[in-house]
Amino acid sequence: MNSSLPGAPLVAMENVTVRFRGAQTVHAVNGVTLTLEPGKVLGILGESGSGKSVTLKTLLRLLPESRTDIGGSVMVDGRDVLALGPQKLADYRGRVTSMIFQDPMLALDPVYTVGEQIAEAITRHEKIGRREAMQRALELLQLVRIPSPVRRLKAYPHEMSGGMRQRAMIALALAARPKLLLADEPTTALDATVQIQILLLLRQLQRDLGMGVIFVTHDIGVAVEVSDRLAVMYAGQIVETGTVRELISNPQHPYTKGLLAANLHGARKGERLEAIPGAPPALNEAPSSCSFAPRCRQAVEACQNSLPPAVTLGEGRIVRCVQTEAALQPA
Amino acid sequence: MSLALYVEDGSDRGGAGTPLLEARALTKHFPLGRGAVVRAVDGVDFQVLKGETLGVVGESGCGKSTTARVVMQLIPQDAGQMLFDGEAVGSAALSLKDYRRQAQMVFQDSYASLNPRLTIEDSIAFGPTVHGVAKTGAIARARDLLARVGLDPERFAARYPHELSGGQRQRVNIARALALGPRLVILDEAVSALDKSVEAQVLNLLMDLREEFGLTYIFISHDLNVVRFISDRVMVMYLGEVVEIGPVDELYEDPRHPYTRALLSAMPSMDPDNRTMEAPLAGDPPNPINPPEGCRFHPRCPQAQTVCAKAKPALTPTGTGARLAACHMEIPGSGHSRAPALEDAA
Numbered sequence: 028m029n030s031s032l033p034g035a036p037l038v039a040m041e042n043v044t045v046r047f048r049g050a051q052t053v054h055a056v057n058g059v060t061l062t063l064e065p066g067k068v069l070g071i072l073g074e075s076g077s078g079k080s081v082t083l084k085t086l087l088r089l090l091p092e093s094r095t096d097i098g099g100s101v102m103v104d105g106r107d108v109l110a111l112g113p114q115k116l117a118d119y120r121g122r123v124t125s126m127i128f129q130d131p132m133l134a135l136d137p138v139y140t141v142g143e144q145i146a147e148a149i150t151r152h153e154k155i156g157r158r159e160a161m162q163r164a165l166e167l168l169q170l171v172r173i174p175s176p177v178r179r180l181k182a183y184p185h186e187m188s189g190g191m192r193q194r195a196m197i198a199l200a201l202a203a204r205p206k207l208l209l210a211d212e213p214t215t216a217l218d219a220t221v222q223i224q225i226l227l228l229l230r231q232l233q234r235d236l237g238m239g240v241i242f243v244t245h246d247i248g249v250a251v252e253v254s255d256r257l258a259v260m261y262a263g264q265i266v267e268t269g270t271v272r273e274l275i276s277n278p279q280h281p282y283t284k285g286l287l288a289a290n291l292h293g294a295r296k297g298e299r300l301e302a303i304p305g306a307p308p309a310l311n312e313a314p315s316s317c318s319f320a321p322r323c324r325q326a327v328e329a330c331q332n333s334l335p336p337a338v339t340l341g342e343g344r345i346v347r348c349v350q351t352e353a354a355l356q357p358a
Numbered sequence: 359m360s361l362a363l364y365v366e367d368g369s370d371r372g373g374a375g376t377p378l379l380e381a382r383a384l385t386k387h388f389p390l391g392r393g394a395v396v397r398a399v400d401g402v403d404f405q406v407l408k409g410e411t412l413g414v415v416g417e418s419g420c421g422k423s424t425t426a427r428v429v430m431q432l433i434p435q436d437a438g439q440m441l442f443d444g445e446a447v448g449s450a451a452l453s454l455k456d457y458r459r460q461a462q463m464v465f466q467d468s469y470a471s472l473n474p475r476l477t478i479e480d481s482i483a484f485g486p487t488v489h490g491v492a493k494t495g496a497i498a499r500a501r502d503l504l505a506r507v508g509l510d511p512e513r514f515a516a517r518y519p520h521e522l523s524g525g526q527r528q529r530v531n532i533a534r535a536l537a538l539g540p541r542l543v544i545l546d547e548a549v550s551a552l553d554k555s556v557e558a559q560v561l562n563l564l565m566d567l568r569e570e571f572g573l574t575y576i577f578i579s580h581d582l583n584v585v586r587f588i589s590d591r592v593m594v595m596y597l598g599e600v601v602e603i604g605p606v607d608e609l610y611e612d613p614r615h616p617y618t619r620a621l622l623s624a625m626p627s628m629d630p631d632n633r634t635m636e637a638p639l640a641g642d643p644p645n646p647i648n649p650p651e652g653c654r655f656h657p658r659c660p661q662a663q664t665v666c667a668k669a670k671p672a673l674t675p676t677g678t679g680a681r682l683a684a685c686h687m688e689i690p691g692s693g694h695s696r697a698p699a700l701e702d703a704a
Contacts, residue, residue, distance in 0.1 A: 074553035174641070188642040218417040219580065219624040224637040226626075245554065248583075248626030252633055271630040289558035290628075291583045296606075299565065300587075302558035306523055 035105065037207055037239040038063035038086065043099035044313075045081050045090065045263075054313045055081040057263035058099070060337075065206065068233060068240040070254030070271070072247060072286070076307055078263035079243045083209045086241070087126055088116060104206055122152045125205040129212040131192035134199075135184040141168070141195045142180035148202035167198040171228060190221040194228065201232070208233070210242045214249060226252050247290045251275060256343065259283045262308055262318035269344040279346040281323045317349070325350055370408070372444035377405035378542055378574045379429065379461075384438035386421075386428050396646050398424040400598035401438070403673065406542070411568065411575040413589030413606065415582060415621065417643035421598040422578050426546045429576065430463045442542075459489055462535035466547035468527035472519040472534075479504065479515040482534045489538060496537075503533040507563060525556035529563065536571065544576045549584065561588060582625050586610055594618045597646050597654040600673060604681025614676045614683040617655045653686065665693035 038061070045056035056078040063069050073079040084090050085097060088108060101108040104123050111119055128134045136144055145167055146160035155163075161180065168176035171194040184192055193213060200208060210229065214222040230253055233240050244250050250257055250271070257274045259267045259282065267280040278284045285303035305322040308314075317323070320330035329349045338351045386399040399421045406412045414422045428435045431447065431454060442460065445452040465471045472481050482503055483496035491499070501511035507529040519527055528548065535543055545564070549557045561584065567573060579585050585592060586606055593603040594615065602615040613619045620638035627634055639658055644650075650657050656666035665686050673682040674689045686694035 074555060190642045218643055219582065220417060220620060220637070220639045221642055223624045223626070223634055224640070227634065227637055246626070247554075248628050251628055251630055252626045275628065275630065286554060289554040291587050296587060297565075299562050300558040302562055303555040304559070306525065306556065307553075 036062040036102075037065040037067075037104055038241070039100075039102040040082075040086075041100045041102075043082070043085060043097065043101060045078070045085055046096040046098075046313075047090075048094045048096065051311050054310045055263055056085070057310075057314055057318075059260075059263070059265055061258055061265060061268070063207075063239050063241060065239050066233075066237045067256065068230075068242060068254045070250035070257045071241060071243045071260055072245070072250050072257055073243075073260035074245055074286075074307060076262075076310070077260040079260050080211050081263075082260070083126070083211055083241060083243050086207075086209060087120060087124055089126075118152070121148055121200075121205065122203045123205055124207040124209060125200040125203070126209040126211065127193075127196050127200045127213045129215050131189075131196040132184060134196050135192065137184055140181050140183055141187070141199075145195075145199050145202050148199055152203040164198070164202070167201060168195070170201070170232070171195070171198045173198070189217060190224060193217065193221075193225050197225075197228070197232070201236070204236070205238065207239045207241070210240060212244055213242075215244070215246070222249070223252075229253060247275075247286065259286065262314060263310060264314070264318065264347065265345075266319065266347045267345070269341075273344060279340070279351050280319075280348050281325050281350070282319045285322075317347075370443070374408060376408075376444045377441075378408045378443055379406040379576075380441040381405075381425075381429065382439045382441070384425065384428055384440065385436045386424050386433065387436050390647065394647050397598045397649055398646060399428060399435075400649075402595075402598070402600055404593055404600060404603060406574055406576060407591075409568075409572060409574055410590040411577050411588055413585035413592040414576060414578040414595065415580070415585055415592060416595035417621075418580075419597070419643050419646050420595040421646070422595050423546055424598075425595070426463065426544050426576065426578055430461060430544055431458065432463075455489075459538045460540050461542040461544065462538060462540040463544040463546060464528070464531045464535050464548040466550050468524055468531055468551065469519060471531050472527060474519055477516050477518060478509075478522070478530045479511070481519075481530065482537050485534065485538050499537060500533070503536055504530070506536075506567075507533045508559075509533075523556075525552050525560060528552060528560055532560075532563065532567070536567065539571075540573070542574050542576070544578070546578045547580065548577075550579060550581065557584075564588065582622065594621065597644065597649045599654060600682075600684065601655065602681070602683045602685075603673070604677060604683075608677050608681055612677060614681070614688055615655075615685045616659045616661055616687075618683075620658075653684070661687065661694075661696065663694050669693075 040059055040061050043056055043059045047053040047055060059082055071079045085101060097109060142161055142164045145164035149160045149163050165176055165180055168179055173179050173191055173194050214225050242253050254271050256270050258265045261282050267283045278287055288301040303322050308318055316333060317330040317335045320326040335347045335349050336352050338346050340346060381402055381404050384399055384402045388396040388398055402425060416422050427433050440447040442452055442457055447457045448454050479497055479500040482500035486496040487493055501515055504511045504514055509526060509529055549560050552560060577588055589606045591604060592606050592609050594601050596617050602618045613622055623638040652667045652669055653671050656662040671684045671686045671689055673684045676683045676688045686692040687696040690698045691700040
């Protein structure tokens, strides 16, 4: 095994850029640098088009290769993900890094039973017989606490409820005991009472199995519920990182502040919300200045002239804003 | 030209004390064949007072959207009655056409709600022309309304729906709903598909319009934070029935129905030091086909007792008295061990 050195991060993305070619070029990710320690949970928070899902898919090389340009470096568990050949990539997917999605109906195959799908994922990575694989599949369904697991092993996805399908998809993702689980809005389509069940399950599985998790969501409440650290994305860049506590109690970037206000964090009834005006930018050009400046109430001339600096406020606490930099410098 | 002129039917016929809308035993069942029936809305009673916002919450399948569609008369009820400002909807005093001019709806899917072949000013003007307004006048109104919802008519009036963002399209849908000068606007997950930063803009707009036009809202949403923020009173539905209804702060701070309590405690805490440790309910929302006997929540209720499986609890005054809850624990002498004694009620 080419596992990483002790103490090395599980995930290290360095200045990653993702560009989609086509009738219009889209600069979806513009210089993302992030690390994840083994056994930790990073929440990536952002709105539609912020590049959070693209960042996640880059880690699993799920983007269409023929029209995607990826720059920078992506290391997971000591592997250079962008350099993996077809066979190595197939071994990597599921075994080292696995992913769960918003819509389990699309992630599960409708013509196979849940048990068959999980068993297939196990035998793809381990030399064991079908009977043993089915036994393992049963254990996985028990692990994700699906009621009557023996019966559900033989069920097709459409025979399950939404929350149960989500659990089955988690079981499938865990089939080859990955070190890194990528979660792309896995609870967004669920009712609140089911969402909290799935979040608690993911939290427990992550702890029990010691997995690293990157959890992408647009919902701050959900991110706070599951994450150790947060990264806020806007227009393909991470604008602020820190622990959950730091970001919620002391947000620095104007976009993070606006997002918290828009989530009615401390909003008072009947008062107007501090809404962020305007809409996110089109991404047909790589940013050369602060992407948030056109919507920012605190924007100054410097914001239009160059990319904002990544200001380090503490370990893993980074804010991309000229105001943060100015505040640090003695007058 | 003042926008207030559009509110032709704003005359308060019944007086301030009469609810703007009163639903009495509203029922809508969908037969599935072979005797199976989805009891989507099953004997729902509620009032919407003039000028208030009534929030409606509940899990998927609880009947909140079907209730909205029946209130809007997009689908007819199987039983029950609706009074609008004291007059029965569909009666000689208030024809369906007159009612529909005064009640309008905004849906979740901003794109599916607009005709892709009409420019947005034509979409907004369409309703008024159907109701007899001359085309030029209707277009002028449409442009005024576009400006009012924050879309510059010079830039946007001639555009087609696909040329707008989701937030902009939802503003168009709101403008269209206002084109006939309605008194009641039903917002069915109207901000749910929007990004949070855009959602906040639209919520601000809705609050401004409510003030300016003296509107009454029925605000349906799965987002309990948003409902708390915008509503005056909240109605909680479960499997086609109302389980609790009352003033928003009272209901959020001291929920009396165990289902309301569970729903509220399923909200993410927003506090990393005080995370949710236990899910309030197990399993998925049940199927509204063949709902349980007695209290429909009893199979999932931690406090259920024998009486709960046998008798259906009626909505009963609780809290300060402005609130109703359908739970045997609130009904004096119901037979539940936690129910108040009969003499307390007297």
